[in-house]
Amino acid sequence: MALEWEQVVVDAADPVTLGRWWAEALGWVVLNDSAEEYEIRPEKDRMPGLLFVPVPEGKTVKNRLHLDFRPDDQAAEVARLLALGARHADVGQGEQRWVTLADPEGNEFCVLGERLG
Structure with a gap:
């Protein structure tokens, strides 16, 4: 199959x-x-x-599934996405190497940092 x-x-x-x-x-x-x-x-x-x-219906809680993206330059990509209308999102992740953002309708996604090892 x-x-x-x-x-x-x-x-x-x-x-x-x-x-x-x-x-x-x-x-x-x-x-x-x-x-x-x-x-x-x-x-x-x-x-x-x-x-x-x-x-x-509108979105009411944290996504059960979200997308992760790994750019060449995390800081530049986060800045670009924020300029397009994304916003920072706090889903209880605390301090991490990735940045959690939300699209204009509130769907969370992550912009990962450099891959380690």
């Missing part, structure tokens, strides 16, 4: 706005810009992608 990871589905109050934000943040391409399914991927035929779908 073969199993291929196609995408991560993200619930959103405004899928188009949130999908555009993530497309810009990641430098990914838009495959579908419908208000019902806004899909982005690293490249047109490369997976996995992110699929943003509308939900009526």
Whole structure:
């Protein structure tokens, strides 16, 4: 049996706005810009992608699943993401080598530091 990871589905109050934000943040391409399914991927035929779908309820608690990113320059990437509209998030992580941020709808993600060892 073969199993291929196609995408991560993200619930959103405004899928188009949130999908555009993530497309810009990641430098990914838009495959579908419908208000019902806004899909982005690293490249047109490369997976996995992110699929943003509308939900009526807002986010109320810490994500049970989040994305981690490892940039070449953590400080520069955190500054760039904050300038795009991300914000610092405190999910009880304390002092760590990674920085926890939230996208414009409050979904947490981490910007990792340099890989050790």
